Amino acid sequence: KVNIKIDGIDVAVPKDKTVLQAARSMGINIPTLCYLEGINKTGACRMCLVEIDGDKKLHTACTLAVWDGMVVKTNTKRVRDARRMNLRLILANHHCDCLSCSRSKNCELQDMCSDLGLSDEYLKALPKEKLQPVDALSPSIVRDPNKCILCGRCVAACKDVQKIEILLFANRGLETSVEPAFGDSFKDTPCIYCGQCINVCPVAALREKSEIEKVWEALENKDLHVVVQEAPAVRAALGEEFGLPMGTPVTGKMYTALRMLGFDKVFDTNFGADLTIMEEGTELLHRIKEGGKLPMITSCSPGWIRYIEHYYPDLLEHLSTCKSPQQMTGAVLKSYYPEIEGLDPKKVFVVSVMPCTSKKFEAAKEEMLNGHGTRDVDAVLTTRELAKMIREASIDFASLSDGKGDDIFSDYTGAGVIFGATGGVMEAAIRTVADIVSGQELEEIEYHAVRGLDGIKEASIQIGDMTVKVAVAHGTENAQKLMDLIREGKADYHFIEVMACPGGCVAGGGQPHVHSSQMVKINVRYERAKALYTEDSGNAKRKSHHNPSVQRLYKEYLGEPCGHKSHELLHTHYSA
Numbered sequence: 001k002v003n004i005k006i007d008g009i010d011v012a013v014p015k016d017k018t019v020l021q022a023a024r025s026m027g028i029n030i031p032t033l034c035y036l037e038g039i040n041k042t043g044a045c046r047m048c049l050v051e052i053d054g055d056k057k058l059h060t061a062c063t064l065a066v067w068d069g070m071v072v073k074t075n076t077k078r079v080r081d082a083r084r085m086n087l088r089l090i091l092a093n094h095h096c097d098c099l100s101c102s103r104s105k106n107c108e109l110q111d112m113c114s115d116l117g118l119s120d121e122y123l124k125a126l127p128k129e130k131l132q133p134v135d136a137l138s139p140s141i142v143r144d145p146n147k148c149i150l151c152g153r154c155v156a157a158c159k160d161v162q163k164i165e166i167l168l169f170a171n172r173g174l175e176t177s178v179e180p181a182f183g184d185s186f187k188d189t190p191c192i193y194c195g196q197c198i199n200v201c202p203v204a205a206l207r208e209k210s211e212i213e214k215v216w217e218a219l220e221n222k223d224l225h226v227v228v229q230e231a232p233a234v235r236a237a238l239g240e241e242f243g244l245p246m247g248t249p250v251t252g253k254m255y256t257a258l259r260m261l262g263f264d265k266v267f268d269t270n271f272g273a274d275l276t277i278m279e280e281g282t283e284l285l286h287r288i289k290e291g292g293k294l295p296m297i298t299s300c301s302p303g304w305i306r307y308i309e310h311y312y313p314d315l316l317e318h319l320s321t322c323k324s325p326q327q328m329t330g331a332v333l334k335s336y337y338p339e340i341e342g343l344d345p346k347k348v349f350v351v352s353v354m355p356c357t358s359k360k361f362e363a364a365k366e367e368m369l370n371g372h373g374t375r376d377v378d379a380v381l382t383t384r385e386l387a388k389m390i391r392e393a394s395i396d397f398a399s400l401s402d403g404k405g406d407d408i409f410s411d412y413t414g415a416g417v418i419f420g421a422t423g424g425v426m427e428a429a430i431r432t433v434a435d436i437v438s439g440q441e442l443e444e445i446e447y448h449a450v451r452g453l454d455g456i457k458e459a460s461i462q463i464g465d466m467t468v469k470v471a472v473a474h475g476t477e478n479a480q481k482l483m484d485l486i487r488e489g490k491a492d493y494h495f496i497e498v499m500a501c502p503g504g505c506v507a508g509g510g511q512p513h514v515h516s517s518q519m520v521k522i523n524v525r526y527e528r529a530k531a532l533y534t535e536d537s538g539n540a541k542r543k544s545h546h547n548p549s550v551q552r553l554y555k556e557y558l559g560e561p562c563g564h565k566s567h568e569l570l571h572t573h574y575s576a
């Protein structure tokens with residue numbers, strides 16, 4: 001450790017720390033716009049300037065290592081003036097239409113202007129002739145160069161976390177911008193729409209393509225029967241938007257809010273997750289017994305599907321043919337549901353609430369067209385968009401009482417809800433496969449080897465006389481490692497789970513924004529996953545094949561898992 005003094009307070013810190021880390025550890029949140037712990041450390045925004053005794057220059061705290069005897073001042077007039085000046089330079093090219101901006105009240109730049117007392121004269125919308133075109137052509141992501149502050153966080157998240165490299169710095173000097181190569185639209189790149197770049201954007205330069213208006217219109221349309229389903233991970237994070245502590249599960253409040261918004265029926269994607277396990281577990285056992293392509297790989301994360309389609313097209317046969325729980329739920333809500341309710345399937349409008357931006361792309365795919373000329377899912381809202389609608393409707397979410405979902409498509413087991421955390425699909429699948437193979441009701445149902453945040457998790461699971469070897473990867477960097485092993489013929493697994501986002505859906509690109517200064521203090525992925533495991537252990541039924549409504553669906557409509565009807569409705573194909 002070294003001894004340093006920051007703003008008159010003595011502190012001992014490990015010698016590999018920066019001044020920024022040292023200051024934050026003692027409760028001084030030096031402002032930053034580009035810094036992201038462990039991901040981006042460039043000093044580009046120059047907001048973290050500090051004074052060092054004996055040095056005339058101001059230094060960026062995020063790049064400056066501590067040394068013994070260092071005396072730092074983070075809060076002098078000179079420092080504050082310099083930060084304000086840098087902020088004004090950033091604002092000169094920033095389209096400050098704050099009142100109508102999607103990040104208003106949740107924008108790191110806006111916060112900083114307010115904290116540093118910047119006067120309104122600097123917060124101006126850019127004149128029309130200075131505005132550059134916005135890329136809103138992809139189904140998932142909007143890039144607005146008029147908002148971009150060139151902090152580089154998105155570039156780092158895509159390149160260094162996901163190892164994909166869609167976003168790049170282009171041009172020089174005043175012309176500098178962040179964009180896909182050749183200035184292409186996202187839609188013409190192999191971007192997987194994971195939205196990890198959106199999650200780190202401090203402003204509204206990257207955001208989801210909003211479908212809020214489409215959903216309000218459907219809710220107003222008396223001709224439509226509008227139903228909603230919510231992904232497992234939504235309930236683990238929605239509360240954050242309304243001031244509840246991270247990791248608070250809000251399933252009941254979420255149902256109440258959705259009903260208040262006017263949905264005719266409130267269902268749950270967790271039902272579809274249980275259904276997916278029935279199909280995927282059966283498919284896995286068929287492949288093992290009949291010499292099918294192994295390892296079989298999960299297919300529920302659309303970012304992952306887009307990734308393998310673009311980057312490992314030679315491995316597509318390894319993918320399970322199962323549609324995702326979102327799409328399975330949608331397909332059932334457009335077929336079996338109207339049949340039992342006597343509704344016209346063309347008039348059933350299915351809305352999903354997802355923690356994911358890639359789900360918008362998934363729902364819009366050609367493959368998801370059904371026999372009635374509509375898609376399985378008609379509109380996809382992110383968790384953030386749902387929160388906006390709740391605010392727009394003046395609903396005081398935090399004080400809502402717990403509501404219930406509607407029969408029968410809101411029935412789910414503990415296995416369905418853990419889908420939202422990395423390893424959850426695997427654990428859910430093993431719970432069911434183990435019972436089927438052993439012919440018993442096994443009591444040991446928690447598979448801790450596949451839980452947690454290690455990049456790649458492996459386990460060999462003994463079921464009767466069968467050893468099932470599994471692996472779990474989250475984030476495309478880790479997926480890449482497993483795919484390379486398959487290509488080299490070195491992956492002797494039976495089953496692999498891949499989720500495109502690090503941590504799984506709980507940290508998807510559509511989840512509530514977490515301020516960069518908070519990301520260091522809280523393990524977002526861990527806290528949100530905890531909410532899901534708590535729901536699982538509190539559920540009387542914890543295995544997908546115990547879901548009575550899923551059982552009823554097979555009995556009355558589908559027949560058997562992976563049967564003819566299932567193939568028609570619940571399975572899909574992939575293209576390179």
Ligand code: HC1
Nearest residue numbers: 231232233300325326356420505
């Ligand atoms: Fe997911 Fe899934 S778990 S992909 O992460 O398989 O988005 O939550 O809805 O479809 O169930 C996301 C989450 C989600 C699907 C399920």
Ligand code: SF4
Nearest residue numbers: 158191192194195197
């Ligand atoms: Fe990269 Fe994902 Fe953002 Fe696309 S959505 S640019 S792949 S981080």
